[in-house]
Amino acid sequence: MELQAVLMAAGGGSRMMDLTYNTPKPLLPVGNKPLIWYPLNLLERVGFEEVIVITTKEVQKMISTDPKVKLDVKMKLDLVCIQEDADMGTADALRHIQQKVKTDVLVVSCDLITDAALHEVVDLFRAHNATLSMLMSKAHEFTETVPGQKGKKKTGEQRDFVGVDGTGKRLLFMANEADLDEGVVIRKSIMRKHPRMHIKTGLVDAHLYCLKKSVVDFLADNKSISSIRGELVPYLVRKQFSKSTNSPKVIDETHQNLKKNDSNVNLEIQISSRDEELLHLTQERSCWNDHRGDMSDAYHGGRLRCYVHIMDEGICYRVNTEMSILPWSFSAYYLFTDNILPHSIIGASCQISDKTSIKRSTIGVSTTVREKVKVTNSIIMHGVTIEEGCNIQGSVICSNAVIGRGADIKYCLVGSAQRIEPDGEHTTMSKACSA
């Protein structure tokens, strides 16, 4: 077994609270499939037979009991539950399963919908004996109105600056706009080694990482790192260019005080121990080099290397905000099953009366749609009742909601088990919980 797959499905979906109020994020219906199905399918298609799923008790229970949540995968799922209220980050979760990790790992987030060729990422990992390789994609522009939001809101997230070398593969630099005080600061020593650096913004991080086993071991020793994306990856990227002749002092000064004195384990040493002697010898004897222009060894003698595969085309999508669920919910499922894109998806045991018009929408299981209803560009989740003469456009209706007779709903977000009064007219509102 070369890689172990780890699926992170414990996130609460804090950026889409309105939707995840009742349904946990991994089980949100997207194209009438739970969100978690997409990364699982991705892994299954490339031939993984087993996957460690880190999730919460709630999700586990629903997967095993709820008939509406059909995962429909043949892989062996190793469900690992973590406490929901422990506020664990992705790195914490990885640390949690350290015992299970026997080889290098492929970490995937449960909100990823992509048709990316996974082997590209893994090949980078293999070819360069990399410590980290990850997947990114060019960001998509949203043009549609977001349900439940007044006007077009700018993405609250700050831009990420990602620096890659001339080949566009080696990850040299990573910073978030929020962390930058006065512009981008890049060390000259990096520039000397990699004289051409492309700085890219507007990339979506797919949260898909290949990590060396030693990194997981390193996490176990460094309790202060709690998030993969927020802390571990930037740390590894930075660490690529620190002195290879590391003093046995401390590996990470910032976490110095948090660590016990006896656990001064050096990441560098761990990683170099992975560099088997033969491999080293091959590199020494070979005339291959990853760069040109100076006389130094391949990789400049560095042992820690980070790579990134940036997708130019194709779908790479993260369902982590309300706005991201709508445009993709509809077409995503069919992209993966090679079916022709239909006008709409209707779930099982739905009651749909005459004289209704349903366009470009998904309708979940056991939903009742009465007469003279018009649904366009919307997501209707499970068990929703839509009374006569409603007009629903560009909206998300969560499970078990009831839409009163003749309601006119445009770009709204209706939370689960909500009741919309008859004959009301609503635009861009968000009614989530019965507050």
Place this chain on the structure above:
Amino acid sequence: MSSRGGKQKKGNVTSEQEEEEQPLQAVLVADSFNRRFFPISKDQPRALLPLGNVAMIDYTLEFLTSTGVQETFVFCCWMSNKIKDHLLKSKWCRPTSPNVVHIITSDLYRSLGDVLRDVDAKNLVRNDFILVYGDVVSNIDVSQALQEHRHRRKVDKNISVMTMVFKESSPGHKSRCEEDDVIVAMDSKSKRFSMGTDEFEIRHDLLDCHISICSPQVAELFTDNFDYQTRNDFVRGILVNEEILGNQIHLYVTQDGYGARVSNLQMYDSVSSDMVRRWVYPLTPEANFTDQQGQGCTHSRHNVYRGAEVSLGHGSQMEENVLIGRDTSIGANCHISNSVIGNNCTIGDNVVLDRAHMWNNVHISSNVEIHQSVVCDGAVVKEAVRLNKQCVLAYNVVIGPNLSLPEGTVVSMHHPEEEEEDDDDEFLSDDQEVGHSKDKTRQKAFNPAEVGPEGKGYIWKASMNDTEDEELAQCLWGLVLNPDPESDSESEASEESQDRTFQLEVLGTLQRGLEENIVCDNLVLEINSLKYAYNITLKEVMQILTRVVLEYPFQQQGTQLTTLQYTGSLLPLLKTWSPVFKNYIKRAQDHLDCLSAVEELFLEQDTHQTAMVKVLMKMYQLEILEEEAILKWFSTGATNDKSRQLRKNQGLQKFIQWLKEAEDESSEEGE
């Protein structure tokens, strides 16, 4: 501008044609406006210094002519007469020259800015022009860049004002000038200097050739803005004001071709060797492109070039990359490699030359060894002299015999101080008569220890003046910049240093407070303002303050104090500064923080641990610290072996015991 007005009336096609037909112009600045080549450039302007036995300005002019420039304006300032004489004699001023050279001299030019303002004032340029310095050696074909520039100007309505020519060359390449180490942020698609867009490229593999294609607006912009002195000022100004003024600067990056500016001797050395190694083809030594009689030479294996009438003694070897000018004679058993030797030189027997640059009429005696050095016209090197790396013998210097010059020695016939004396009028008058007469009066003052028993010349020290600018000017060979140490915690380092500077400032404040008897309230005010200046938290302020005060005796009287002396000088200080302490130590946590700072210091100064109890006692008496805090600290503060050890100190235990009893008593009294 009138010509342009006329143009617009005609149809589009004709105006285009006309633009094509208009002769390409160039502005050549034959002055460096700095003194990097002093003392060599005291006798000869930089543009006329020979490189591969040809004056540098000839390379520049040849480059311009070969790219199709038909009209060149040469601007001279320093020693303009010499440049003028040289040009009038050269092929550029013959009637057949395809490139018409106009020489414009003025003693008032102080910078590139002045030159371009003059270009604007005299209305010399009519169209896009090429701007170069007189010390640029290049074979880049800029016509491609010129086309791109013109295209951009046509498309974008004169938004692009300048296209700078860069050559790809990886960092550390020897033709890269260490001081001119550019890092460029560019938009890879539009080849524009920019950082704003979604995707840009940061490049460190570019070499600035100092060749720029300028729109006529450049001269106007220089006139508009008197702050612009150098091209760097200009580029920066344009980029900063890009959003306001809308002007843009583009780059042209070439993979092949050669372009470099001889900006210091290091560059001179590398450009000269590149030249001999034929990187600047077709500008090679044997090409004799200056078309001067007798300059021709033959090219043979291993890049050995020989001029006419060169005689080589028995057993002498010219290993590789050697250029020897005409009428030069070389003695027996010499060993010459990677060197350029000028015309009419005589070289004795058993001479070793490696990376030597010898100009004309140099006389070298036997048994001389020269490594990576420059020997100017008319210099004489006597027997058994050794020039180590990076030596410079300026014009007419005599060295030796039997002497070894240390690395980086600069010898000149001009006295170093003379420069300072006529500093003011130097730019205005370039007649060196005064200087020469002074030389004569000083000639007795040659130091035989420095230049040898028969030597003539003065040693120029690398850093004669205190000011940094002057020091820079003296670095003939260019600066050696140390690469930044590799570490990934730069922010931390800076934070640490900020703490450190804050500590020093606090120390300074307290010191001044003692000397000038400043009231403690004012000291607090000053420390508070420092706190904001360095962004230090209150806790840190207190810890640093404690540390500074406790270290004060060491600071003042050295670290060899006995414990007795230490406490003797510290305790009165504590008394003086107790209001300062009280100001910062108020809450219970503050007391503990202060105590831990005290503890930390005494853990470091473990020989003085006995003094600790006295310090604590004094602080208790002065009511800086409260007894509960001390007791609490004593019982709970121990975190590691060392501090546990510290707490076993007898004096301290007694003190604590005493405190406890005192507390009991006071509580009893209270009841």
